[in-house]
Amino acid sequence: MTSARIFFIGGLISFRALFGFMSPWIFIPTLVVTPIFQILLFVYIGRSAQLESDEFYVIGNALQYSAVPCLFAMTNTIAGERFQQTLGFLLVSPARRLPLFLGRAIPVVVNGFFVAAFSMLVAGVLLGLDIPTSALVPMALVIAASAFSCTGLGLVLAGLGLIVRETAVFLNIVFGFLLVFTGANVPLDVLPGWMSAISQGLPFTHGIDAARRLADGESLAEVSNLIVTELGLGVVYAMAGFAFLLLLERQSRRHATLDRA
Amino acid sequence: MRTLRLLGFGFVLYLKMYSQSAFDGLLAVLWPLFFSTVVFFMYGAGGDDPAILAYAALGAAVMGVWTATSVPASSALQRQRWQGTLELLAAAPAHFGAVLLPMTIATATIGLYCIAATLLWSRFLFGIALAVADPLVFVAAIAATILSIGMLGFLMAVSFVRYRTSWAIGAAAEYPVWLICGFLVPVALLPDWVRPISWALAPTWGMTAIRESANGGTPLPDLLACLALGGAYVAFGLLVLDTVLRSARTRGSLSLT
Numbered sequence: 001m002t003s004a005r006i007f008f009i010g011g012l013i014s015f016r017a018l019f020g021f022m023s024p025w026i027f028i029p030t031l032v033v034t035p036i037f038q039i040l041l042f043v044y045i046g047r048s049a050q051l052e053s054d055e056f057y058v059i060g061n062a063l064q065y066s067a068v069p070c071l072f073a074m075t076n077t078i079a080g081e082r083f084q085q086t087l088g089f090l091l092v093s094p095a096r097r098l099p100l101f102l103g104r105a106i107p108v109v110v111n112g113f114f115v116a117a118f119s120m121l122v123a124g125v126l127l128g129l130d131i132p133t134s135a136l137v138p139m140a141l142v143i144a145a146s147a148f149s150c151t152g153l154g155l156v157l158a159g160l161g162l163i164v165r166e167t168a169v170f171l172n173i174v175f176g177f178l179l180v181f182t183g184a185n186v187p188l189d190v191l192p193g194w195m196s197a198i199s200q201g202l203p204f205t206h207g208i209d210a211a212r213r214l215a216d217g218e219s220l221a222e223v224s225n226l227i228v229t230e231l232g233l234g235v236v237y238a239m240a241g242f243a244f245l246l247l248l249e250r251q252s253r254r255h256a257t258l259d260r261a
Numbered sequence: 262m263r264t265l266r267l268l269g270f271g272f273v274l275y276l277k278m279y280s281q282s283a284f285d286g287l288l289a290v291l292w293p294l295f296f297s298t299v300v301f302f303m304y305g306a307g308g309d310d311p312a313i314l315a316y317a318a319l320g321a322a323v324m325g326v327w328t329a330t331s332v333p334a335s336s337a338l339q340r341q342r343w344q345g346t347l348e349l350l351a352a353a354p355a356h357f358g359a360v361l362l363p364m365t366i367a368t369a370t371i372g373l374y375c376i377a378a379t380l381l382w383s384r385f386l387f388g389i390a391l392a393v394a395d396p397l398v399f400v401a402a403i404a405a406t407i408l409s410i411g412m413l414g415f416l417m418a419v420s421f422v423r424y425r426t427s428w429a430i431g432a433a434a435e436y437p438v439w440l441i442c443g444f445l446v447p448v449a450l451l452p453d454w455v456r457p458i459s460w461a462l463a464p465t466w467g468m469t470a471i472r473e474s475a476n477g478g479t480p481l482p483d484l485l486a487c488l489a490l491g492g493a494y495v496a497f498g499l500l501v502l503d504t505v506l507r508s509a510r511t512r513g514s515l516s517l518t
Contacts, residue, residue, distance in 0.1 A: 023426065025424070025425070025426045025429065026426050026429040029429040029430055029432065029433035030429050030432055030433060033433045034432065034433050034435075034436060037433070037436035037437050037440065038436050040436075040440060041436050041439055041440045041445075041446075042299075044440060044445075044446040044450060044451065045300060045303055045304075045445050045446055046303065047446075047450060048304075048445070048446045048447065048450055049303045049304045049306070049307045049313075050307050051303050051306050051307055169287065169288045172288055172292060173288070173291055173292075176291065176292060176294075176295030176296075177295070179295050179296070179299060180295055180298050180299055180302075185299045185302075185303060186299055186302040186303060186306070187306070190302055190305075190306045191302065
């Protein structure tokens with residue numbers, strides 16, 4: 001019962017307290033307006049380059065932009081504790097670490113889902129995309145799976161946030177890396193082989209592929225392997241992130257380096 | 262003369278200050294490189310037309326100048342507020358505009374790193390050979406574009422003086438300016454109603470002047486339009502600044518506490 005409380009209530013309170021983007025003055029420009037303009041930018045570059053359809057860029061960028069809420073929020077809701085000087089209190093508490101850390105991921109996934117779904121919807125309406133109604137629910141599932149897998153990566157980066165001071169710079173670099181490698185704008189067969197190979201292990205790659213196939217009329221069953229792969233990657237990243245956090249917690253206790261980064 | 266000295270001294274001072282953070286510098290260079298990489302792949306996949314790739318390389322290079330300016334300029338006053346120097350600068354006998362303008366031009370000048378990095382990146386990783394027909398005018402066009410973007414940053418800085426989270430507005434302005442100013446997409450491809458907005462933005466003319474000078478066209482009219490619009494931003498920004506400062510002094514609200 002205590003673990004469930006820590007997981008749900010603790011996670012929500014931590015997200016509201018530590019994810020600074022929650023102010024509407026930041027949320028609206030950064031997580032509502034910007035993803036739509038990222039989509040429009042690449043749609044027009046795509047038209048100019050005559051490479052792919054508008055739908056290709058709308059889906060790719062809407063999903064990929066959810067990296068901002070997922071990576072930044074996940075890192076801030078853990079590394080932000082150090083900035084607020086509450087990390088020490090958190091880590092001396094007897095709370096079980098699994099609900100403590102993973103509970104913080106749920107609001108992040110929900111927020112990432114909202115950002116991707118909203119920007120896809122608005123850009124789709126603006127550009128007059130024709131996505132089959134039957135694809136909407138499976139599409140929501142794909143968006144949720146992608147937000148989950150990226151939040152898993154965010155958990156790994158949250159661990160890094162305990163030893164790296166400039167997390168914002170680092171997260172921006174990871175965002176740029178995902179922009180290039182996940183096939184959001186460049187079809188994977190256009191990328192060099194080694195880049196395509198790396199993209200198979202990244203969040204969004206399979207989710208974006210699945211969403212595009214759904215928009216093209218394929219059924220949920222036909223893209224289920226892609227969704228499972230996306231979810232599987234999320235689980236692997238989340239487990240790695242959790243293990244990393246435990247390792248760093250032990251290291252920081254041993255060497256008294258918790259607040260030194 | 263004193264104002265000119267203040268502008269020059271301020272520019273050098275802020276350029277040194279902004280060059281200190283290795284992390285910020287790294288991001289200023291890397292961030293546009295991610296976008297330019299995507300753009301090179303996109304344009305490269307459509308065929309290896311050297312003219313199109315050169316078009317993309319120049320646009321991607323100048324994108325970085327706006328990246329280096331949009332957030333730092335829009336949050337310039339908030340940063341002074343955090344550092345506790347805003348009231349001192351506003352109370353100084355020198356016009357506050359002469360203090361703020363070199364700040365935003367210095368941030369735009371940091372974008373030179375992005376231009377250099379992106380052109381090197383395009384040359385050595387993507388093999389994009391950039392032939393510049395008129396190197397002198399090309400350099401002048403780049404300088405004018407940087408100056409005008411710094412002036413646009415000045416207008417943003419004074420416009421957001423009452424906005425605590427002004428950096429978010431600056432961040433949100435990054436993609437629209439990239440798109441509307443024709444850095445990577447011809448302005449003619451945008452909807453008709455967007456074009457007047459493009460024409461009102463100095464970077465549009467600066468970008469055209471850079472391309473014209475590289476292609477051996479007639480960059481002078483675009484160069485002059487770019488500088489004229491930059492001057493208009495400063496003039497309008499000074500009006501806004503005077504109004505904002507008068508209001509802040511009357512209400513005691515400069516610190517937003």
